Structures are given as C-alpha cells and as structure tokens.
Amino acid sequence: MKYTFPNNFWWGAATSGPQSEGRFNKVNKNIFDYWFDNEPEKFHNGIGPNVASNFYHSYKEDIAMMKSIGLNSFRTSIQWTRLIKDFETCEVYEDGVNFYNSVINECIKNDIIPVINLNHFDLPIELYEKYNGWESKHVTDLFAKFAKKAFELFSDRVKYWATFNEPIVVLEGQYLYKHHYPQIVDGKKAVQAAYNLNLASAKAIREFRNMGCNKEGGKISIILNLTPSYPRSNSNEDLRAASIRDMFFNRIFLDPAVYGKFPEELVELLKNDGVIWESTEEEDRIINENTVDFLGVNYYQPSRAKAREEAFDESNGWMPDKYFEFYDMPGKKINTHRGWEIYPKAIYDISKNIKENYNNIPWYISENGMGVEGEEGFKNSEGIIEDNYRIEFIMDHLVWLHKGIEEGSNCFGYHLWTPIDCWSWNNSYKNRYGFISLNLDDQSKIIKKSGYWFKIVSDNNGF
Structure with missing residues (x-):
C-alpha cells in the first residue's frame, strides 16, 4: 500500500542547542553545564555538554547533510545562556546573536524551514541559585523578556516558534524522580513549577502577539511529550488511575496551551x-x-496505569504517584536499549484525541525516535550503519499517523529525534537516535541507512 501525506508536509528532524552546539564561546551556564562541572561522574562515560555534536563549528556542513537526506524542516533551540549576557536587562552576547543568525540563514539558504524553540530544559543556573528557577514568578518575567529579545532578533526569518519543549520533564527531572539537577523530590514545588511554566509560556506568547509577529505570518506553539495513558482494565479503579495520570502528565500543559485553563478535576484534586x-x-x-497557534507533539512510548495495589510511600511527601501505579503489560514490544515500550498505534490515538477534544488544532510530530546502544556493530563493509530497526520503527509509526490524518486530524509534519547523534543529558551518548552517525573521537559524521531511506520518503511525500 502507498501512504501519501498532505501537500507541504514537514519531513524533518529535531535537536536542541545544549545537546548539539557544545559550550564554545558560551560564558553563562545552564543547570546541566553546572551539574557536569561539579559532578561529571553522574554522566555516562563522563561525557558532558562541552563539545556535544560540535554544531557550533560545523553547522554549515551539518545543515548541508540534513538537506542531502531530504529534510525540509529542522527544529533546534536558542540557548538562553548563549544569547543573553544579563538575564535582568536582556543585554545580549553578540557572538550568540551572530551564531543563531548564521544558523537560521543557513537553513533558509538550503530551503529548510527553521523551527525555533526557546527552552529545552536549559534553565540558567544563575536563575536557579538566585530565585529557585521555575518555582519563581520573577523567572517567568525574565523568560518573557528573553523571548521578546529572540523575536526582535529573528522573527523576520523564523515563522515557527515554540516556547518550551516537554515542560513536564522539568517536573519529572528536577522535582519528582531525580533525573535532572538539582535532583530534589518535592511534589508541591513540582505543582508550583507546573503553573509557572504555563505562565511563562503564556507571557512569551503575549509578547509574540504584542510585537505583531503573528501579523507577519508567524505562529507560536508549545512542544509536549504526550504519553497516552492506557488503563490496565476497564474497572472503575483502573480507569480513574489512568485518568489522573493523564491529567497530571499530559493535560496539565495541554489544556492550558489549547484552552487557556487547567482540568477542573485536577485543580480540585490538588486543592483537596x-x-x-x-x-x-x-x-x-x-x-x-x-x-498556542499549533502544537508540537513528542511521542516515544505510551503510559500504562493501574490502581494502586501497594500503599503509597508518604516519606517524600505528596507525589502524583499517590493515585496510580505503573502497569507493566505482559507481551509488550520493547526497545531493550532504552527500556521503552514500542507502541505505534498511540500516534493514531493522539491524533484522534487532538481532533476530537482539542479543536483539531494544527499539530505535528515534533519528536519520535528510537535510541540504540552500540550501533557501530551494525556497520557494513562501507562503514554505513544499517539501522533497519529504525526504518521499521519510523515506518510503523507513520502508518498509524497516516490513518489519523486520513480520518481528519490536522497533522502537518513528522520530525525524527534527531538529525545527527546528539548529547543527551546524563545519558550522554549511550543511546544513538540520529539519521547521521557521530564519531566522538574525530567528530566525523556519516549518513546511516535510515537517512538515505528518509530522503526517498521526503522526495515522494510518502512511501
């Protein structure tokens, strides 16, 4: 069967500034720069963000490679700590301005649509130390000032923006499950940070519209990793557990982004x-x-929930886990390298949910992908990684996405995570996701089999 996608469909890939650029000529530190400088042993093989994928130096060659594999759109992020010298006054670093101008211009020169995100978990450490980061309303004002500066500098050429990438991960990583610095466990602080992140996003959107960026063809979004919450069974207890998990991990950002308000049941629960x-x-x-004008949706794995069977451990205070437990479904397909379930049908369920419950707002898959460890073991005699597993993964997800589009969901693109193997927080380069492989020893880059395959998909607007 041939799967043909809508005209002008985005065939692209996504990365972020802190995961690709390296710290070259960057004086201010984000929380990950600081964490690595102080506890490098917490990072896989002791590899931090200092060099990453060397995008700061090789962006011209990298963007040309992206063009060669058929990418017509590319998302990255502006690092607050690279662009801004003084977070209160918003005085800029000229080097940062020049770099992002060059990246944007290089994309346009290659007929690649630049999609720019303003925050990819990379809170400046100074704003955490002074104000406790996203626990602070003042930081939401500083973020809006940073956003306004970015719009002033780049919105003449950048027409697609995002305020945040995966804000729920800020809560999970910093405040609930100790994945990111400062690795605290405090559910009440997480709830306040959730509100403030929504507020910061809205303030940035207000600046965007006050400046008239929308009148010049600009559109602004937020990027959410939506993990459909499937109940273990249809019992009332399991259905409620899945519903609460959905409200806290999906709808706490999705509802304010699209409707401007939080789920009423969640508000009541948190009040009680x-x-x-x-x-x-x-x-x-x-x-x-x-x-928002449109949505970016990151999808990697589903969430499966059941009613609690063990007493909730209250030693760490309030946690959303009070209302559900993870359900480990027997027989599920799994990516053993990452430990994540592979369930392509969820992309269809997401598309139906957005169509039926969120005004069929325009949206695109802003991340989807498969991280694999030890990919060098799949090289052929010509040195090319034959990542057939990634081709199969993408194809399976695109089949379900196509079904959602055929049934009327307003999806206009698909971005893989990531164009070039990139640095990934404290996992560093443990799992590789790219269409293009990166040799850490000499920073050389070689297109994988999936990259050549994706060029054919892009050229044919389907497969």
Whole structure:
C-alpha cells in the first residue's frame, strides 16, 4: 500500500542547542553545564555538554547533510545562556546573536524551514541559585523578556516558534524522580513549577502577539511529550488511575496551551490534597488569553496505569504517584536499549484525541525516535550503519499517523529525534537516535541507512 501525506508536509528532524552546539564561546551556564562541572561522574562515560555534536563549528556542513537526506524542516533551540549576557536587562552576547543568525540563514539558504524553540530544559543556573528557577514568578518575567529579545532578533526569518519543549520533564527531572539537577523530590514545588511554566509560556506568547509577529505570518506553539495513558482494565479503579495520570502528565500543559485553563478535576484534586499552586486572577487571565497557534507533539512510548495495589510511600511527601501505579503489560514490544515500550498505534490515538477534544488544532510530530546502544556493530563493509530497526520503527509509526490524518486530524509534519547523534543529558551518548552517525573521537559524521531511506520518503511525500 502507498501512504501519501498532505501537500507541504514537514519531513524533518529535531535537536536542541545544549545537546548539539557544545559550550564554545558560551560564558553563562545552564543547570546541566553546572551539574557536569561539579559532578561529571553522574554522566555516562563522563561525557558532558562541552563539545556535544560540535554544531557550533560545523553547522554549515551539518545543515548541508540534513538537506542531502531530504529534510525540509529542522527544529533546534536558542540557548538562553548563549544569547543573553544579563538575564535582568536582556543585554545580549553578540557572538550568540551572530551564531543563531548564521544558523537560521543557513537553513533558509538550503530551503529548510527553521523551527525555533526557546527552552529545552536549559534553565540558567544563575536563575536557579538566585530565585529557585521555575518555582519563581520573577523567572517567568525574565523568560518573557528573553523571548521578546529572540523575536526582535529573528522573527523576520523564523515563522515557527515554540516556547518550551516537554515542560513536564522539568517536573519529572528536577522535582519528582531525580533525573535532572538539582535532583530534589518535592511534589508541591513540582505543582508550583507546573503553573509557572504555563505562565511563562503564556507571557512569551503575549509578547509574540504584542510585537505583531503573528501579523507577519508567524505562529507560536508549545512542544509536549504526550504519553497516552492506557488503563490496565476497564474497572472503575483502573480507569480513574489512568485518568489522573493523564491529567497530571499530559493535560496539565495541554489544556492550558489549547484552552487557556487547567482540568477542573485536577485543580480540585490538588486543592483537596493541599498542594495547589499559588496564583492570582491576573496570572490566570494571562494563561487564558494567550493560547498556542499549533502544537508540537513528542511521542516515544505510551503510559500504562493501574490502581494502586501497594500503599503509597508518604516519606517524600505528596507525589502524583499517590493515585496510580505503573502497569507493566505482559507481551509488550520493547526497545531493550532504552527500556521503552514500542507502541505505534498511540500516534493514531493522539491524533484522534487532538481532533476530537482539542479543536483539531494544527499539530505535528515534533519528536519520535528510537535510541540504540552500540550501533557501530551494525556497520557494513562501507562503514554505513544499517539501522533497519529504525526504518521499521519510523515506518510503523507513520502508518498509524497516516490513518489519523486520513480520518481528519490536522497533522502537518513528522520530525525524527534527531538529525545527527546528539548529547543527551546524563545519558550522554549511550543511546544513538540520529539519521547521521557521530564519531566522538574525530567528530566525523556519516549518513546511516535510515537517512538515505528518509530522503526517498521526503522526495515522494510518502512511501
């Protein structure tokens, strides 16, 4: 069967500034720079963000390689700590301005649509040390000032923006499950940070529209990793467990982004538990009035939930896990390298959910991908990695995405994570995701089999 996608469909890939650029000529530090400088042993093989994929130096060659494999769109992020010298006044680093101008211009020169995100977990350490980061309303104002500066500098050429990538991961990583610095466990702080991240996004969107960027063809989004929450069974208990998990890990950002308000049941639950965020009517109004134009959706794996069978451990205080447990479904297909379930049908379920429950807002797959360890073991005699598993993974997901589009969901693109193997927080380069392989020893880059395959898909607008 031939799967043909809508005209002008985005065939692309995504990365981020802190995961690709390296720290060259970057004086300010984000929380990961700081964490690596102080605890390098926490990072896989002791590899930090200092060099990453060397994009700071090789962006011209890298973007040319992206063009050669058929990418017509490319998402990356502007590092707050590279662009801005003084976070209060928003004085810029000229080197940062020049670099991002050059990247954007190089994309346009190669007929690649630049999609720019403003925050990819990379909070400046200074703002954490001074204000406790996203726990602070002041930091939401500083973020809006940073966003305004980025719009002033680049919106004449960048027409597709995102405020945040995966804000739920900030809660999971920093405040709940100790994946990211500062590795604290505090559910109440996580709830406040959730509100403030929504507020920061809305303030940035307000700046975007106040500046008239939307009148010049610009559109602004937020990028959410939506993990459909499937109940173990149809029992009332399991259905409620999955619903609460969905509200906290998906809808806490999805509903404010599209509708400007939080799920009422979630608000009541947090109030009853005594952990509701602090907010004002004015802040609620800002969130309500500044919703997104489109959505970026990152999808890797589903979530499966069941009613709690073991007593909740209250030693760490309130946690959303109080209401559900993870359900390990027997017989599931799994990526053994990453430990994640492979369930392509969820992309169809996401497409139906957006169509039926979120006004069929325009959206695209902003990340999807398969991380594999030890890929060098799949090289052929010509030195090319034959990643047939990645081709199969992408194809299986595109089949289900196509079905959702055929049934009317307003999806306009697919981006793989990632164009070139990139650095990944404290996992560093343990798992590789790219269309293009990176040799850490000499920074050489070679297109994988999946990259050649994707060029054919892009050229044919399907497969």
